[in-house]
């Protein structure tokens with residue numbers, strides 16, 4: 371398959387039997403919002419597609435459980451950092467569960483890797499890629515003039531002149547970033563540089579290096595806002611330590627916007643995922659993200675959510691209609707699949723996840739199935755339904771078209787019809803309610 375790589379600005383092939391993926395995880399100081407769910411669902415869609423095609427995926431994600439934002443939140447709520455991280459980590463895991471996410475093979479809170487972080491930074495210092503000033507360690511950008519800026523397509527001189535980062539007189543160069551921070555406030559850890567905390571950019575570089583044994587990984591993903599400085603800084607540390615690329619493909623998703631503006635906690639326009647999932651099915655959010663190519667911005671609106679609801683209702687109604695036909699026409703469906711549909715599906719997905727085209731394909735199949743029902747020529751029904759179910763399940767949509775009816779459903783349906791014919795509406799209504807619960811009506 372081909373995926374767009376931000377570093378080379380090209381679509382690149384990945385035709386391997388086993389794929390290593392890393393995604394930057396959340397900083398657990400608040401509930402995540404539906405914008406944060408975009409990179410999560412993007413990786414979920416990709417991984418499901420790869421695994422359905424027999425490719426082994428090893429997926430690593432970090433959890434940022436040490437950070438200034440966590441300390442600030444603990445202070446403002448008059449509680450401990452641990453209380454904050456416990457609360458929001460469990461909310462995050464609950465969100466993933468409700469979204470039906472294929473969990474990472476490993477989810478690592480950075481607080482568990484402080485010694486490894488210390489060793490990693492020591493190596494950078496030994497290589498003179500980083501320098502220690504009085505317990506604060508910085509990465510030395512000047513040593514990597516040729517490499518730095520490649521991922522975000524920025525020139526170092528432009529970055530320096532446009533740099534509005536707070537002036538830190540200790541740094542040699544204003545672009546040098548913190549890999550270890552000497553701190554007074556909040557949780558501190560022992561290290562060979564003294565007490566302090568790890569830098570965020572080093573966290574991901576270290577975890578990738580350690581978990582994947584210094585091998586260039588296949589895919590690194592995250593939202594477009596992470597391209598610079600976070601991913602640029604991750605990459606440069608990895609290049610400095612291993613003298614090779616961190617990732618073969620850098621995948622960046624566009625922002626979820628609301629009224630054209632990035633959804634963000636700091637802007638105050640965020641809808642938490644918890645809140646969304648209390649009101650709508652997870653399938654609706656999946657559908658919303660599938661409508662637009664992942665690299666493009668996507669504007670969320672009530673109207674779009676409404677369309678997502680309609681899509682799911684359409685699937686549910688079709689499923690009921692099929693059950694009724696299975697009973698009325700005494701049909702039995704087999705397991706055959708229409709490979710021409712699957713080939714098309716694979717082709718769209720393999721072309722940098724062209725999911726909007728996949729949704730059009732689904733609509734075409736739905737139309738075909740409705741035509742079959744109207745014509746009552748059921749010879750191709752199994753093929754179409756099984757293909758549709760294959761596509762829905764590969765996309766992680768939990769809704770599917772039922773292909774069997776139970777004896778109980780069949781009996782109740784026939785009883786109901788009989789009561790209606792006999793004009794026994796009271797009993798017919800009771801049976802009707804049962805059939806609605808069983809999703810036959």
Ligand SMILES: Nc1ncnc2c1ncn2[C@@H]1O[C@H](COP(=O)(O)OP(=O)(O)OP(=O)(O)O)[C@@H](O)[C@H]1O
Pocket residue numbers: 394395396397403405406407408409591592593594595596623624625626627632633634635636640
């Ligand atoms: N509006 C958005 N649309 C799509 N992806 C987003 C959006 N906001 C954040 N992300 C992505 O979500 C992931 C988690 O990011 P992070 O925890 O840094 O969120 P954040 O940027 O702090 O959110 P906020 O901007 O609300 O403070 C990252 O991959 C980030 O790029």
Ligand SMILES: [Zn+2]
Pocket residue numbers: 393394395574600604
């Ligand atoms: Zn990262």
